[in-house]
Amino acid sequence: MREGDKPKxxxxxxxxxxxxxxxxxxxxxxVVSFFLPGDIxxxxxxxxxxxxxxxxxxxxxxxADLTRQFFDEIGAGYPRIxxxxxxxxxxxxxxxxEWTMNLGQRTASERIAHLxxxxxFRLRLAGLTHGEACDFPLTQSDLxxxxxxSKVHVNRTLQELRSSNLIVLxxxxxVVPDLERLMSAGLFNxxxxxxxxxxxQLDANE
Amino acid sequence: MREGDKPKxxxxxxxxxxxxxxxxxxxxxxVVSFFLPGDIxxxxxxxxxxxxxxxxxxxxxxxADLTRQFFDEIGAGYPRIxxxxxxxxxxxxxxxxEWTMNLGQRTASERIAHLxxxxxFRLRLAGLTHGEACDFPLTQSDLxxxxxxSKVHVNRTLQELRSSNLIVLxxxxxVVPDLERLMSAGLFNxxxxxxxxxxxQLDANE
DNA sequence: CGAGAAGTTGAAGCGTGTCAAATGCAGTGG
DNA sequence: CCACTGCATTTGACACGCTTCAACTTCTCG
Numbered sequence: 461m462r463e464g465d466k467p468k469x470x471x472x473x474x475x476x477x478x479x480x481x482x483x484x485x486x487x488x489x490x491v492v493s494f495f496l497p498g499d500i501x502x503x504x505x506x507x508x509x510x511x512x513x514x515x516x517x518x519x520x521x522x523x524a525d526l527t528r529q530f531f532d533e534i535g536a537g538y539p540r541i542x543x544x545x546x547x548x549x550x551x552x553x554x555x556x557x558e559w560t561m562n563l564g565q566r567t568a569s570e571r572i573a574h575l576x577x578x579x580x581f582r583l584r585l586a587g588l589t590h591g592e593a594c595d596f597p598l599t600q601s602d603l604x605x606x607x608x609x610s611k612v613h614v615n616r617t618l619q620e621l622r623s624s625n626l627i628v629l630x631x632x633x634x635v636v637p638d639l640e641r642l643m644s645a646g647l648f649n650x651x652x653x654x655x656x657x658x659x660x661q662l663d664a665n666e
Numbered sequence: 667m668r669e670g671d672k673p674k675x676x677x678x679x680x681x682x683x684x685x686x687x688x689x690x691x692x693x694x695x696x697v698v699s700f701f702l703p704g705d706i707x708x709x710x711x712x713x714x715x716x717x718x719x720x721x722x723x724x725x726x727x728x729x730a731d732l733t734r735q736f737f738d739e740i741g742a743g744y745p746r747i748x749x750x751x752x753x754x755x756x757x758x759x760x761x762x763x764e765w766t767m768n769l770g771q772r773t774a775s776e777r778i779a780h781l782x783x784x785x786x787f788r789l790r791l792a793g794l795t796h797g798e799a800c801d802f803p804l805t806q807s808d809l810x811x812x813x814x815x816s817k818v819h820v821n822r823t824l825q826e827l828r829s830s831n832l833i834v835l836x837x838x839x840x841v842v843p844d845l846e847r848l849m850s851a852g853l854f855n856x857x858x859x860x861x862x863x864x865x866x867q868l869d870a871n872e
Numbered sequence: 873c874g875a876g877a878a879g880t881t882g883a884a885g886c887g888t889g890t891c892a893a894a895t896g897c898a899g900t901g902g
Numbered sequence: 903c904c905a906c907t908g909c910a911t912t913t914g915a916c917a918c919g920c921t922t923c924a925a926c927t928t929c930t931c932g
Binding site: 480482484485488489490492493504507508509510512513543546547549550551552553554556557558559560561563564565566607608647651652654656 | 686688690691694695696698699713714715716718719749752753755756757758759760762763764765766767769770771772813814853857858860862
């Protein structure tokens, strides 16, 4: 999906990773968010006229298409689910603010540590971690585009994190031996993910 | 209003400027958005449990408090206004994405030029510009906190923009003699502000 | 087994940050 | 009306984090 498109449906990611990104004419590219399994791609589709960013995949992805009609039905008949959609869009905005903070104020190693924490927390919330480990399909280039660093520097920073035993990262798997330490290395505070919401897991029949 | 608060009302800014910001323990501070007259402060208040950021004023500000009850009535009786609130929160998210891009990919002068363009466009949309001029109460420190630059460097960058005749900025007034040129200096594309919305100005009785 | 993608390494340069001091400017009280 | 005060802006010199470029190595997968 590309900037300027006028898509018809909203996409729900069933499996795989994707990302939102924006590009300047000269090719500079910024990943502005990651979509993990269970995330919804673009709730804004029905209100904003056209996409102000592009969406791309990190891995292969399976999606469900949600139509406008589906949303109208939800809005009419299932207020708690409608609220959950509101919630998801507000949390996305909060994450985006935190990324702004990340790029504006944190050093390279803090930035990367922070991003890894965020991803780990989100995956854990979705039940997709296995103890201290999780899948991690991002390349160093992807990390570079997301953190606003060059890929060479991402490489060096990752080595730093590895040699401090903050992470074990190889072969598309991330292990976080001591989440507390990684969090403090990234000045990470999970507030902004708003995981405390009552009724976070909503059933349609609640 | 501070991070961690649980505010009761939503605030509408009638006059004056304010900002959202986040802070790290060691004092580093990032402004993540500006509120201009007509902007709504925190639509998320009713859904998210607590603030993940703080709100501060730039100038003195007059606000209107909007209660939860007010929003419930809007939601029930005025669907076009309800949609307008949706729209405003989605545009805010789009702006936040653009800021991510700004901090991640643009150079110092591009960043500042871009931010000035954004503010100028938003003020113009609100009818608050006078030809090529507008009020501009931000200090160089504010600009530094918003762009992730040091204030010394902001100062030097502003001088650069001034000496290229891209801006005239003094005494809390900004003049943009050639908006097109400033836009291209900031690689600014107004897409993300979604100003094209049909029915952008909504009347309650429509 | 080969080819392209991803990761790693080194050296050099530059954009920004930091520190510290000077200047300008607006509001306040005598 | 002027001296005083405190904040905002400006300037210079120097340091450093990160980028760039270019080559090399290691993985991955057909």
